[in-house]
Amino acid sequence: MPSPFFTRNASAEKDSLALLQLRRDQIIPTILRDHDDENQGYWEGKVTNTRFGSFPHSTLIGKPWGSQVVASKVDTGSRGRNNPAKRKAEELDAEGTGAEEDKKPSLRTPVSAESGFLHVLAPTPEAWTISLPHRTQVVYTPDYSYILHRLRARPGCTVIEAGAGSGSFTHASARAVFNGYPGTEEATKKRRLGKVCSFEFHELRAAKVQQELRDHGLDGIVEATHRDVYEDGFLLGDPKTGKSPKANAIFLDLPAPWLALKHLVRNPPPGQESALDPESPAYLCTFSPCLEQAERTIRTMRRLSWLNISMVEVAQRRLDVKRERIGLDTEGVRGATLFPKTVEEAVAKLRSDEIRAKLIRDNRATKDQPDYQPIVKETPFYKEKTDVPLYSQGRLMHRSEPDLRTHTSYLVFAILPRAWSEEEEQKCREQWPSAKVAKPDNEPKTSKKQMKREAAAERARLREEQKLQEKPESESGEKAEEEKVEESNKADEEMAQEEGAEA
Numbered sequence: 183m184p185s186p187f188f189t190r191n192a193s194a195e196k197d198s199l200a201l202l203q204l205r206r207d208q209i210i211p212t213i214l215r216d217h218d219d220e221n222q223g224y225w226e227g228k229v230t231n232t233r234f235g236s237f238p239h240s241t242l243i244g245k246p247w248g249s250q251v252v253a254s255k256v257d258t259g260s261r262g263r264n265n266p267a268k269r270k271a272e273e274l275d276a277e278g279t280g281a282e283e284d285k286k287p288s289l290r291t292p293v294s295a296e297s298g299f300l301h302v303l304a305p306t307p308e309a310w311t312i313s314l315p316h317r318t319q320v321v322y323t324p325d326y327s328y329i330l331h332r333l334r335a336r337p338g339c340t341v342i343e344a345g346a347g348s349g350s351f352t353h354a355s356a357r358a359v360f361n362g363y364p365g366t367e368e369a370t371k372k373r374r375l376g377k378v379c380s381f382e383f384h385e386l387r388a389a390k391v392q393q394e395l396r397d398h399g400l401d402g403i404v405e406a407t408h409r410d411v412y413e414d415g416f417l418l419g420d421p422k423t424g425k426s427p428k429a430n431a432i433f434l435d436l437p438a439p440w441l442a443l444k445h446l447v448r449n450p451p452p453g454q455e456s457a458l459d460p461e462s463p464a465y466l467c468t469f470s471p472c473l474e475q476a477e478r479t480i481r482t483m484r485r486l487s488w489l490n491i492s493m494v495e496v497a498q499r500r501l502d503v504k505r506e507r508i509g510l511d512t513e514g515v516r517g518a519t520l521f522p523k524t525v526e527e528a529v530a531k532l533r534s535d536e537i538r539a540k541l542i543r544d545n546r547a548t549k550d551q552p553d554y555q556p557i558v559k560e561t562p563f564y565k566e567k568t569d570v571p572l573y574s575q576g577r578l579m580h581r582s583e584p585d586l587r588t589h590t591s592y593l594v595f596a597i598l599p600r601a602w603s604e605e606e607e608q609k610c611r612e613q614w615p616s617a618k619v620a621k622p623d624n625e626p627k628t629s630k631k632q633m634k635r636e637a638a639a640e641r642a643r644l645r646e647e648q649k650l651q652e653k654p655e656s657e658s659g660e661k662a663e664e665e666k667v668e669e670s671n672k673a674d675e676e677m678a679q680e681e682g683a684e685a
């Protein structure tokens with residue numbers, strides 16, 4: 183089954199995951215079903231109940247992603263849930279008496295209610311992080327987006343993750359490395375399919391995450407293993423003789439990451455494979471809630487030859503940008519402050535209140551009497567007309583929201599260079615020989631001055647050769663000797679000039 187996280191249709195389909203968004207940060211995940219498999223006793227089939235009303239799945243299936251769906255009136259009380267015996271006689275009669283009908287009662291068409299609405303959203307790792315059932319503390323989007331960027335996680339990579347916990351990072355990393363489904367045409371030899379090898383020590387959590395991955399169509403991309411990685415490391419299958427995942431990136435969200443580092447080496451004990459990809463550097467990130475843990479991890483990383491070690495704390499703030507409107511003319515405007523914006527407005531309001539109080543005293547200010555006037559609304563600033571549309575009126579403000587969901591995270595990053603042997607170095611030198619001519623070690627070093635002198639002499643020699651070629655062979659040797667001296671003087675002069683310029 184293709185995963186709705188990677189490949190999805192334009193609308194919500196039955197038997198696939200949909201995220202029901204109630205408010206900005208409130209999302210309920212559900213598998214859409216056209217029948218009530220838990221037999222909760224609703225006439226409308228499977229129903230998701232929320233604070234904004236009840237939503238039978240028949241009203242959600244087939245809706246384009248992002249649609250707004252209103253709540254429905256459902257029969258929640260009269261039959262009693264999970265107890266079909268309590269149904270009223272006429273309801274059972276209405277269901278029919280045939281054997282086939284008894285098995286599958288006909289569903290009622292839902293009637294819309296005024297209790298509220300929700301939006302049907304397609305699954306994404308970000309929305310899943312907000313909505314997932316929490317079994318542990320989770321890694322939130324601000325952290326995992328930065329971590330995956332620093333780990334160079336890209337299509338075709340293999341990522342090791344421990345522990346899987348609630349599966350928040352698992353989903354995000356699966357999307358980052360996805361490069362096609364195994365067993366399809368895309369899985370050719372040249373193209374490396376991305377993979378996440380996830381390890382979890384807690385048996386129940388491991389089973390839950392495995393079930394979730396199956397429900398989300400991710401079981402071919404993520405391999406979740408129940409394992410204590412401190413003891414048994416990261417090989418797939420048997421902890422000692424298993425296959426190497428050949429990982430390019432590792433994320434350790436463990437209470438003691440330093441205990442797992444001994445299994446992430448290039449040269450493991452004899453008879454065992456390294457869990458790392460021998461043909462690429464390994465990028466590592468550990469997530470710790472306190473500095474002492476981060477320091478301990480760094481000490482172990484140094485001992486095991488990890489390089490480029492750095493620590494980062496992600497302190498994310500969300501900026502809330504909105505328009506602030508103040509004034510007595512903002513009555514009924516959502517989010518506006520109904521307060522005088524100028525001294526004139528305040529004075530006018532006081533005056534109108536005084537007049538109104540006087541009318542009340544004289545018993546003339548009731549709606550039925552002709553003297554009644556909504557006085558404030560008659561004042562001049564109410565009548566001011568403006569061409570500025572409502573959405574861009576007021577002052578543009580931004581405030582940071584301190585309550586962004588995250589938890590203290592000291593992220594330690596490091597790189598382990600790829601494996602490199604003497605033979606590989608030699609092979610490389612043969613394949614791409616260096617253009618630089620290596621001089622024997624015992625040869626005296628030539629100074630810069632000497633090199634310049636040699637170059638000037640070489641130029642003089644070339645000039646001389648050129649002249650000799652141009653002259654007839656009959657010319658006397660005496661003249662040639664004179665010219666030789668002249669050339670030599672010229673070369674000396676050139677040299678002196680160059681040295682002078684340098685000085």
Ligand SMILES: C[S@@+](CC[C@H](N)C(=O)[O-])C[C@H]1O[C@@H](n2cnc3c(N)ncnc32)[C@H](O)[C@@H]1O
Nearest residue numbers: 318321345347348349350351383384410411435
């Ligand atoms: C903070 S949670 C991980 C949350 C996860 N990264 C997420 O985003 O949902 C830490 C998990 O590590 C697991 N764990 C602790 N020690 C472990 C070990 N030695 N081997 C494997 N998993 C371990 C715990 O059971 C726990 O579920």
